Amino acid sequence: MKTAIKNGKIVTYNNGISVQENQSLIIENNIIADIVENSQVEKKYPDAKIVDATNKAIFSGFANCHTHFRLTLARGIFENESPSNTPPFPGYPRRPLPEISKEEHQIMILLGAIESIKAGTTVAMEVAEGIMDYADELQKSGLRLVLAEQISDRISGSYGEPGEIKSDPQQNENGLEQMSNLYSKWHNYDNSRITVGIAAWAPDMNSPNSLQTIRALQDKLNVLSTIHLNQLWGEVQNIKDNYGTTPTKYLEQNNFLNDKLVAAHCRCMSTEEEKILGEYKSTVSFNAAIAARRGLSPNIKDLEEFGCKIAMGSDNMDENMIVVMRTGMFMERVRMTDGRNPSPNEAYKWATHNGYKSLGIPDAGTLNKGSKADLIIVNLLQPHLTPQTDIVSNWVHMGQNHDVESVMVDGKWIMKEHKILNLDEEYIITKANEIAARVWK
Ligand SMILES: [Zn+2]
Structure with a gap:
């Protein structure tokens, strides 16, 4: 036909x-x-x-290079519970995400999928732990997906929280096994509409052993990798305290940087780190809307000049890539005090063609x-x-x-x-409201 x-x-x-x-x-x-x-x-x-x-x-359609669909549950709350951008860094200040059942979790994921489609997204990289639990429901949306199973092995404190980093090698092994299972079942599913990637959580959530073993599995399976990088000033402080270096150098020392890496955020970053990331030709997922909500901005022009590919992502609580694209252009113009650059064409390219390329789909996004x-x-x-x-x-x-x-x-x-066409929008919105009303009261 x-x-x-x-x-x-x-x-x-x-x-x-x-x-x-x-x-x-x-x-x-x-x-x-x-x-x-x-x-x-x-x-x-x-x-x-x-x-x-x-x-x-x-x-x-838009290529969303970094999202967590489950965090639709925190809409209206986490947008305004940002971590501190100046010392002291007390760790992630927001409330924990409430526990919900597997079925309820699927509803929140599908809410994110519907929101994405309605704002014109055609491919998304979903980053989470335990994707196997909802991959089948999510793929029914018809979206093109990169399912990036997230692994971390830190067992003391939380992301961006200072203190001695303790890790559990068994937790890392379990994550690698989940990743392998997800890959076996879903990689190249449905004419390669669904592919699988591998995610480390963040420099201060993954030990040297974890980063090295994740990289080894990435090479073995020949898939994309991703990580939250230089997202929080607390993360930067943590890496300095525990390893005496910067987050990007820490990744380089542990063989994690490569040209199939999508580094999300990159906003609390030194020029030296930007140059290192550029040398490896990694992608920066410019998650402009959440960056603006957090009061931070990556140095996009510099990152691009140093060799990084620039793509875009929504991150949390807002799956609208039109807003992400526009915020990215606005934010970069304000940062550079330049009312002409980036141009709309550049922002459009970041959000579409560049994103597809960075997600390993070069024959799309145009x-x-x-x-x-x-x-x-x-x-x-x-x-x-x-x-x-x-x-x-x-x-x-x-x-x-x-x-x-x-x-x-x-x-x-x-x-x-x-x-x-493939999901019951009215049912999912009704259910999602019921779930949130119960767990946040
Ligand atoms: Zn994220």
């Missing part, structure tokens, strides 16, 4: 962003099989199902012939998107999640005209 998306404005990335008018996308199986003139569609592809995109734009069919249809007939002089600039500066009408992943619609 072929689908022809006709009469829309197609936004592609190919050594620069361009907007193609008078063209139609021909989708066959999971690929953009062809791009033809609107007038040629019926002649060339008489059996294609036509989707009329008049007054609509077709963008690449709408070229032969690319994977991961795309969103955006209704341009909105006051805030009018006039359509520069639709990419409008999308980055003014886009709203309700503008996203339809979402396609791997050639299949997962949202069509605002309706989520």
